Amino acid sequence: MTDTGTETPRERYRAQVRAEVKAHAWEQLASAGASALSLNAIAKRMGMSGPALYRYFANRDELITELIRDAYRSLADTFRATAADGSGSGSGDLAALAHALRDWALQDPHRYFLIYGTPVPGYHAPDDITGIVHEIMATLLDAFAALPSAPSTTAFGSHLEEHRRWAGDHPAEPAALHRALTFWTRLHGVLSLELAGHFTGMEFDPALFFAAELDELTR
Amino acid sequence: MTDTGTETPRERYRAQVRAEVKAHAWEQLASAGASALSLNAIAKRMGMSGPALYRYFANRDELITELIRDAYRSLADTFRATAADGSGSGSGDLAALAHALRDWALQDPHRYFLIYGTPVPGYHAPDDITGIVHEIMATLLDAFAALPSAPSTTAFGSHLEEHRRWAGDHPAEPAALHRALTFWTRLHGVLSLELAGHFTGMEFDPALFFAAELDELTR
DNA sequence: TGTACATCAGTGAACGCGCGTTCACTGATGTAC
DNA sequence: TGTACATCAGTGAACGCGCGTTCACTGATGTAC
Numbered sequence: 001m002t003d004t005g006t007e008t009p010r011e012r013y014r015a016q017v018r019a020e021v022k023a024h025a026w027e028q029l030a031s032a033g034a035s036a037l038s039l040n041a042i043a044k045r046m047g048m049s050g051p052a053l054y055r056y057f058a059n060r061d062e063l064i065t066e067l068i069r070d071a072y073r074s075l076a077d078t079f080r081a082t083a084a085d086g087s088g089s090g091s092g093d094l095a096a097l098a099h100a101l102r103d104w105a106l107q108d109p110h111r112y113f114l115i116y117g118t119p120v121p122g123y124h125a126p127d128d129i130t131g132i133v134h135e136i137m138a139t140l141l142d143a144f145a146a147l148p149s150a151p152s153t154t155a156f157g158s159h160l161e162e163h164r165r166w167a168g169d170h171p172a173e174p175a176a177l178h179r180a181l182t183f184w185t186r187l188h189g190v191l192s193l194e195l196a197g198h199f200t201g202m203e204f205d206p207a208l209f210f211a212a213e214l215d216e217l218t219r
Numbered sequence: 220m221t222d223t224g225t226e227t228p229r230e231r232y233r234a235q236v237r238a239e240v241k242a243h244a245w246e247q248l249a250s251a252g253a254s255a256l257s258l259n260a261i262a263k264r265m266g267m268s269g270p271a272l273y274r275y276f277a278n279r280d281e282l283i284t285e286l287i288r289d290a291y292r293s294l295a296d297t298f299r300a301t302a303a304d305g306s307g308s309g310s311g312d313l314a315a316l317a318h319a320l321r322d323w324a325l326q327d328p329h330r331y332f333l334i335y336g337t338p339v340p341g342y343h344a345p346d347d348i349t350g351i352v353h354e355i356m357a358t359l360l361d362a363f364a365a366l367p368s369a370p371s372t373t374a375f376g377s378h379l380e381e382h383r384r385w386a387g388d389h390p391a392e393p394a395a396l397h398r399a400l401t402f403w404t405r406l407h408g409v410l411s412l413e414l415a416g417h418f419t420g421m422e423f424d425p426a427l428f429f430a431a432e433l434d435e436l437t438r
Numbered sequence: 439t440g441t442a443c444a445t446c447a448g449t450g451a452a453c454g455c456g457c458g459t460t461c462a463c464t465g466a467t468g469t470a471c
Numbered sequence: 472t473g474t475a476c477a478t479c480a481g482t483g484a485a486c487g488c489g490c491g492t493t494c495a496c497t498g499a500t501g502t503a504c
Contacts, residue, residue, distance in 0.1 A: 010446075010501075017447095033340045035254035040490060051492075052448050060491065118336030119415045121252045130420070156431035163422035181428065189408025196338045201349070203382035209400065212375035229468075229479075236480090259457065270459075271481050279458065445501075450494105457488080468478075 018056050020046060025067055030110045034120060037064065061123070068125055071111045072132040078104050079139040086143075091218035093143045098187055098214045102207075109195040116188060134168060140183060141167060144176040151175050179217070186213050237275050239265060244286055249329045253339065256283065280342075287344055290330045291351040297323050298358040305362075310437035312362045317406055317433045321426075328414040335407060353387060359402060360386060363395040370394050398436070405432050 007015075024042045039060055040050040057063045082100040086093035105112040153161075157174035160181070167177055190213050193199060194206040226234075243261045258279055259269040276282045301319040305312035324331040372380075376393035379400070386396055409432050412418060413425040 008501085013447090031340060033254055034337070035252055038490065039492090048447095049449055050490090051450085051494090054492075055447060113337040116412070116415070116417070118253070118332040121250060121255075154431060156427055159427050160423055163424075166421035166423070178431070182432065185408035185412055185428075185432070186405050187408070188412060189404035189406070192411060193335070193404055193407060196335070198335070202385035204379055204385070205382070208375055208378050209404075212373065212397070213401065213404070227468085232480090257457065258459090267480095268482055269457090270461090270483085273459075274480060441504090443501105443503080445499105447497105447499080449497080451496105453491105453493085455490080457490095458486105460486085461484090462482105463484105464480105464482080466478105466480080468476105470476080471474090 014056065021053060021056055021063070022067060022070065025063060026108070026111070029067070029114065030108075034064070034110075034114055039063065064120075064123070065126060068114060069129055069132070071115050072129055072136070074111070075101075075104055075115070076132050076135045076139075079136055083139050083143060091147060093146065094183070094218045095214060097140065097143060098183070098210075098217070101187060102191060102210055105191050105195060112191070112195060116192060134166075137166070137180070138168070138170060140180045141170045141172045141176060144180045144183070145170070145172040147176070151179075154178050183217050186217060189213075233275065240272060240275055240282070241286060241289065244282060245327070245330070248286070248333065249327075253283070253329075253333055258282065283339075283342070284345060287333060288348055288351070290334050291348055291355070293330070294320075294323055294334070295351050295354045295358075298355055302358050302362060310366060312365065313402065313437045314433060316359065316362060317402070317429075317436070320406060321410060321429055324410050324414060331410070331414060335411060356385070356399070357387065357389060359399045360389045360391045360395060363399045363402070364389070364391040366395070370398075373397050402436050405436060408432075 021042055024045050025037060028037055028041060028045075037060070039053050039057070043050045043053050057066070078100050079097060082096050083093060086096050153174045157178040160177040161174040164177060172180070187210070190206070190210050194210070199206050199209075240261055243264050244256060247256055247260060247264075256279070258272050258276070262269045262272050276285070297319050298316060301315050302312060305315050372393045376397040379396040380393040383396060391399070406429070409425070409429050413429070418425050418428075
């Protein structure tokens with residue numbers, strides 16, 4: 001990942017502190033929400049003075065950006081690893097991806113919401129993040145392109161065919177484009193409402209609901 | 220709605236100011252996000268001093284609660300009105316409800332996210348709001364129960380049958396319960412990602428995607 | 439191996455800001471007789 | 472219709488707080504010769 005070989009002790013130390021700051025940031029995110037993230041509070045928890053953190057992050061926004069980038073990175077890695085495990089064709093890969101997504105989300109709901117939740121007004125993610133987003137999409141497209149039975153193209157599929165720049169140069173069929181998109185939105189629909197607590201008090205088992213949606217997606 | 224007949228001028232004035240405060244609150248919500256909502260800032264915009272607002276709201280939380288309640292109320296009313304217009308059976312009602320939902324969301328995305336977006340840590344909505352939530356769900360269940368062709372019960376449908384307290388005493392078939400739920404989560408999936416801007420730069424038309432999802436739901 | 443210098447981590451004080459909320463008070467509006 | 476009183480809206484000062492960020496400075500760590 002990082003070029004550990006040529007790292008000086010100082011660089012190593014810097015990386016360590018940055019990581020520790022981010023760890024505390026995640027904790028604070030979970031307990032107080034994204035907009036309440038405070039450099040001073042993090043510093044205090046680390047036993048440092050507030051200004052000290054400016055050695056490691058230019059400002060508050062850079063820290064948030066880093067958290068967002070890490071979140072996307074983590075999901076992309078999880079996806080890639082899951083796809084590599086399944087290694088091939090069949091809808092088993094899709095089920096594995098879906099469950100990987102759910103596990104990843106449940107593992108840290110605030111991380112999920114930082115990416116897919118209410119957008120922070122005025123905040124714009126830097127360009128390099130789109131690359132990671134594409135990576136995630138590509139894994140999904142690969143899985144759908146590898147499905148043995150390609151279903152007939154839908155009306156929206158045709159529309160997508162003419163507007164497929166988002167898929168990069170991926171050689172997926174129109175139907176695969178459509179199915180990859182619905183995979184994303186439907187699972188997000190169930191997951192985000194579950195994580196936001198909209199199912200609490202509704203008695204039924206969210207895992208079963210998720211499984212039911214997944215079932216329709218891979219049929 | 221309110222008992223206008225027995226309203227004294229003072230009561231009328233109070234209601235007016237409260238409404239104006241809320242209007243400014245919505246504006247602020249849109250430009251700075253839910254957690255940045257500030258009583259002082261609202262007062263300043265209204266040309267009043269900060270403490271003056273404490274005549275109208277006990278504290279900041281009460282204002283937020285009121286906004287949430289109004290948002291749910293507005294959606295419930297929209298749904299009820301839409302269902303009343305369609306007045307009956309057929310999947311046309313469902314399409315109308317779906318489009319009503321989308322229009323309602325697009326009309327004020329921050330209002331949508333206030334309800335269905337990232338939950339505010341530590342905040343718990345008061346109990347009376349569940350009543351409005353049930354009302355929304357009931358409209359949906361009515362529409363699905365009125366469908367002429369009731370599809371066969373799914374596996375998850377059976378699970379719902381045994382965990383249907385959330386449906387109240389609504390006489391909907393298990394399949395209708397399941398379909399009402401997926402109606403909600405799938406449309407939310409598309410809508411929330413659209414509103415959060417995850418489709419920008421993806422070229423395709425979100426309205427067509429929404430329509431495609433709706434199509435599958437009413438088939 | 440030792441010395442001179444440069445680099446960098448972290449501190450404490452400070453600036454200006456806005457927040458939620460309480461409180462004692464003024465002045466206007468409504469009510470009772 | 473007029474007067475006495477109660478109610479209520481809104482103000483300004485104040486409290487305590489935490490925020491992001493800048494700056495001059497100390498002290499430790501690494502580098503060059």
